[in-house]
Amino acid sequence: MVDRLGYAPQLVDCAGCERRLPEDTAWFSAPGGGLLCARCAPGDPEAVECVVRVIKVLRAAADGDEDLWLRLRLDTATLQTLERIVESELAHHLDRRLRSIDVLRAIEGRGAVRVPVD
Numbered sequence: 506m507v508d509r510l511g512y513a514p515q516l517v518d519c520a521g522c523e524r525r526l527p528e529d530t531a532w533f534s535a536p537g538g539g540l541l542c543a544r545c546a547p548g549d550p551e552a553v554e555c556v557v558r559v560i561k562v563l564r565a566a567a568d569g570d571e572d573l574w575l576r577l578r579l580d581t582a583t584l585q586t587l588e589r590i591v592e593s594e595l596a597h598h599l600d601r602r603l604r605s606i607d608v609l610r611a612i613e614g615r616g617a618v619r620v621p622v623d
């Protein structure tokens with residue numbers, strides 16, 4: 506899902522301190538680049554709290570593990586958390602892209618801009 510967007514967020518090690526995440530609640534930060542441990546999470550007040558179940562779903566999606574994916578039972582709370590994560594990823598990356606277009610326009614000052622493809 507998120508990974509298919511091509512941004513490959515960090516889901517195994519903490520995206521902040523790069524220590525291996527414990528099998529415990531972590532926080533997803535789009536600007537931070539993935540999951541944050543309890544120590545790093547306060548750095549992004551908007552980070553989405555992810556219980557272990559949600560983290561497993563994210564990893565299954567990122568790994569393209571279809572068997573595991575099919576065996577997962579996605580309850581409403583899990584789905585809502587996943588939705589918030591995807592929304593925050595999209596908002597973050599689209600916003601960044603829009604800002605880079607603004608910067609290019611400002612530099613060129615002529616209105617004709619080539620949109621960067623990343």
Ligand SMILES: [Zn+2]
Binds near residue numbers: 519541542544545
């Ligand atoms: Zn950390």
